[in-house]
Ligand SMILES: Nc1ncnc2c1ncn2[C@@H]1O[C@H](COP(=O)(O)OP(=O)(O)OP(=O)(O)O)[C@@H](O)[C@H]1O
């Protein structure tokens with residue numbers, strides 16, 4: 331396998347798939363819809379943000395980012411779920427396989443093309459993500475980190491979709507399974523988690539059920555939303571001092587509070603707290619501490635999944651082929 | 662360029678099954694350099710399967726296959742660099758021009774930039790597509806696409822060329838040109854293996870013919886030998902101005918012909934004549950003389966079909 335070979339395949343793929351004018355129109359529509367919705371969202375926040383402290387840039391960033399993540403992950407299977415079996419159906423794969431191009435060249439080239447397209451899709455949403463950064467509501471490091479993680483997650487979905495297209499003979503089936511995979515990651519993981527909570531809960535000494543989420547938090551880890559929210563560097567906390575009555579019966583509270591309407595932060599705190607076994611004891615808001623991070627596990631799992639899928643597609647492209655998929659003629 | 666040592670293709674005892682279907686059962690094949698070898702057999706005989714194995718796309722179940730001296734299982738990469746393959750059906754990419762299509766494959770084979778431009782120009786001239794280098798490939802006609810496929814297979818100057826029914830969809834002129842192209846490649850020392858159902862044409866292209874049926878080699882002949890052997894006994898077509906007189910005379914001519922042991926064989930009436938045989942050339946000459954003496958207005962006597970066709974029909978006769 332060589333970088334030259336992979337680049338050649340990637341260029342060819344982009345040229346043949348994306349040269350049609352249709353793609354330009356689709357991307358233009360995407361740009362207008364995402365940024366338009368973000369603008370409306372912002373206007374809604376402005377109208378609402380009378381009582382809350384902080385800039386509307388924080389919820390805007392989080393909300394737009396999560397929406398962009400879910401939407402791009404839903405688009406991504408369309409980019410690569412037919413890249414191998416579709417070529418076989420069109421009769422262009424075998425002529426590629428008889429050239430000295432290695433299976434890895436073909437697999438990585440195709441992945442680079444679809445991932446690159448996915449990144450262009452992501453790039454088009456950047457204006458509405460950069461707005462809160464330009465305002466100073468969000469630090470540039472946070473923006474860079476989340477864009478990087480989103481880019482990686484798009485790559486994982488590209489790789490998995492391509493893996494399905496290498497494994498399955500029919501492109502309709504591979505598209506379906508790619509969407510199911512994305513669905514399983516986004517919706518399936520919280521579903522499994524919810525089911526697992528009562529199953530793993532223990533009877534506490536006081537007779538109440540004691541949820542042991544510290545044993546099953548990892549079920550949520552592969553979820554792209556969780557990974558993204560948890561990987562985003564948390565916003566600085568604000569110190570809250572409440573001092574009621576200066577006299578002897580005075581009551582004083584002093585704690586740090588995270589910005590209240592930061593969607594990324596609240597998801598992150600929520601999943602991190604799942605890792606703690608705080609038993610039946612419900613600490614007061616001020617005393618709550620965050621658990622250890624969840625995202626490294628989730629991201630590692632997803633990256634391993636993606637790498638495995640690339641390996642599967644490369645090995646499925648290896649010739650001479652011994653096992654021919656049922657109902658497939660190579661040429 | 663002379664013919665290199667050894668054989669272009671050497672296949673021994675190749676077998677291959679697809680689930681319950683045994684596509685190849687111990688097929689043998691040799692293709693020498695500098696010659697055109699024809700692969701002939703009925704539908705489903707396993708020709709395409711064999712060519713896929715030779716093209717290093719499909720692994721043989723058993724048997725040993727060497728292409729340009731490289732074992733296809735042990736060293737498919739080396740075999741791939743030496744062979745050019747054109748499948749019977751293939752797709753072309755959308756949105757590419759003829760020029761770009763060939764450039765891509767030239768790059769895939771690692772041709773240098775300036776050699777690439779020269780090679781592509783030469784290939785386009787060779788397959789007569791030099792007037793449409795800027796035309797999108799998906800808009801080409803079937804025959805043009807077929808010719809583009811030939812150009813693609815030749816882009817890296819392969820020493821072994823595998824063509825699966827290359828003539829289908831070609832107009833008569835393109836066929837003649839394909840024939841000349843294959844002959845000139847063979848003259849340059851390339852080992853050419855071509856499968857086709859158009860027997861009359863193969864007779865002019867091929868030096869050798871390999872007959873396959875049910876996944877087995879049933880005959881491997883030099884075309885010259887085949888022609889000689891077939892001359893021994895073929896069917897003959899007689900054309901006459903008067904069909905009735907001819908038919909009448911044919912029924913009686915048998916008695917007059919000495920040494921015509923099996924008789925005239927089945928006599929088949931044709932528009933404007935009849936078909937008889939198989940007969941040797943001597944017998945046919947005797948028959949013609951007998952017909953003429955009886956006053957039948959004979960306008961033509963010629964072997965029906967070709968030597969290859971006779972051999973092919975004899976081979977497939979067992980099927981019925
Ligand atoms: N991928 C496959 N799966 C199952 N059976 C196959 C496959 N490829 C070929 N076969 C079977 O193997 C046999 C040989 O097929 P092959 O295509 O090699 O025939 P062929 O000689 O090229 O025929 P034709 O003259 O029609 O092109 C056929 O019976 C075919 O059904």
Ligand SMILES: [Mg+2]
Pocket residue numbers: 708709710749825
């Ligand atoms: Mg065939």
